[in-house]
Amino acid sequence: MMTNFKRILTFAINDFSRNKGISIAAIFVLTITIMIVTGLYFFQGTVSYLTSQIQNKIDITAYFVDGTQEKDILDVKAEILKMSPNIKNIEYVSKDQALTSFNEKHKNDAVLSKALEEVGNNPFLPSLNITTSGDPSQYAQISNILQTSDFSKLIDKVDFSQKKDTIEKVYSITSNINTFGIILEAILIIVAILVVFNTIKLAIENSKEEISTMKVVGASNWFIRGPFVIQGIIYGVIAFLICFIISAISAYFLSYRIGVMLPGFNTFGYFLANWWIFALIQLGFGIGVGAISAVIVVKKYLEV
Numbered sequence: 001m002m003t004n005f006k007r008i009l010t011f012a013i014n015d016f017s018r019n020k021g022i023s024i025a026a027i028f029v030l031t032i033t034i035m036i037v038t039g040l041y042f043f044q045g046t047v048s049y050l051t052s053q054i055q056n057k058i059d060i061t062a063y064f065v066d067g068t069q070e071k072d073i074l075d076v077k078a079e080i081l082k083m084s085p086n087i088k089n090i091e092y093v094s095k096d097q098a099l100t101s102f103n104e105k106h107k108n109d110a111v112l113s114k115a116l117e118e119v120g121n122n123p124f125l126p127s128l129n130i131t132t133s134g135d136p137s138q139y140a141q142i143s144n145i146l147q148t149s150d151f152s153k154l155i156d157k158v159d160f161s162q163k164k165d166t167i168e169k170v171y172s173i174t175s176n177i178n179t180f181g182i183i184l185e186a187i188l189i190i191v192a193i194l195v196v197f198n199t200i201k202l203a204i205e206n207s208k209e210e211i212s213t214m215k216v217v218g219a220s221n222w223f224i225r226g227p228f229v230i231q232g233i234i235y236g237v238i239a240f241l242i243c244f245i246i247s248a249i250s251a252y253f254l255s256y257r258i259g260v261m262l263p264g265f266n267t268f269g270y271f272l273a274n275w276w277i278f279a280l281i282q283l284g285f286g287i288g289v290g291a292i293s294a295v296i297v298v299k300k301y302l303e304v
Contacts, residue, residue: 008226015207016231022203023235029199030239030290033192034282038247040185041281042267045274046258047181049265051174056088056131058167060139062146063125063156070094070126076151077128083145086138091129098124125156136168193289200235200293204228225298232294236286243282247271 016023064073070092077090093101099122132138143160146152207228214224251271258267271278 008223009230012227012230012234015227016234019203019206022206023231026196026199026203026235026290027238027242030196030235030286031242033196033289034239034243034286035246036188036192037285038243038278038282040188041278042251042270044181044185045270046262046265047177050262051177053262053264054170054174055133058163058170059129059131060143060158060160060163060167062128062130062158064127064154065156066095066125068126068154072151072154073126073128076146076154079151080128080130080142080145084132084138084142086132086135087130087142088133089129089131093127093129095122095124095126098122098127136164136171139167140164196289197293197296200232200290201297203231204294204297225295228294228298229291232290232292233287234290236283236288236290239290240279240283240286243286244279247278247282248275 062076064076073092077092081087081090102124130139130142132142139160143158146155146158248268248271251267255266255268258265
């Protein structure tokens with residue numbers, strides 16, 4: 001068995017070297033295909049970051065009756081966290097914090113500053129700012145809990161009704177972006193696989209007489225198929241190495257430009273954090289498409 005494997009490997013390497021032009025073309029097409037798949041993964045990461053940033057800007061605020069003790073507010077916070085596991089963040093804002101934040105935000109607005117001085121005391125209420133994963137139904141559920149539970153007597157108001165339309169629109173937009181991304185990825189991957197398949201088909205068709213000869217002399221199907229499958233794997237491995245290097249370089253040089261458009265998102269940092277996923281996707285896709293395409297194409301000639 002080891003002897004047969006060595007022969008198959010030798011045939012594969014010899015055929016790869018003999019048909020350098022076709023081999024280079026197959027590697028080139030496979031490289032482009034893997035880069036498309038890699039680009040789609042980068043795109044998905046960018047969309048996920050953008051979606052999370054948008055959703056993190058959306059929250060509802062529960063305002064407590066003036067004079068409510070901090071301990072009671074923190075007890076409400078703990079209860080909400082127990083009852084609503086989809087909550088991403090709850091921030092307690094005291095009266096003093098609300099006043100400080102307002103003054104900082106409107107420090108250049110003389111009209112508001114004068115109006116606040118005329119009020120004389122702190123008009124703000126203590127509150128809880130609540131952020132979920134973005135689903136409008138989750139915000140509605142939390143709003144209902146706050147206004148119907150045992151601690152509703154502590155609540156002055158919940159601003160969900162004022163923010164409901166905005167939350168629903170944001171959720172709809174982010175959902176549509178994700179759906180569009182998935183459809184685009186599926187279409188491009190299918191097209192890319194078809195292009196690679198046809199390129200490898202052309203490479204193997206160049207050896208169809210050799211396949212017929214091997215079949216006539218009694219070689220087994222796997223012995224005939226083996227060299228072409230190994231060639232497909234070689235195409236995939238070489239394309240992977242090229243793509244991985246290009247991906248790292250591209251992520252590094254694009255990090256500044258993308259960071260300008262999406263503050264906080266660093267493409268090179270994203271690549272480093274997920275390098276093993278990129279490696280698995282590129283290597284798995286390259287070897288998988290190369291080897292499977294070879295198996296399918298050779299099968300056609302074995303059945304003749």
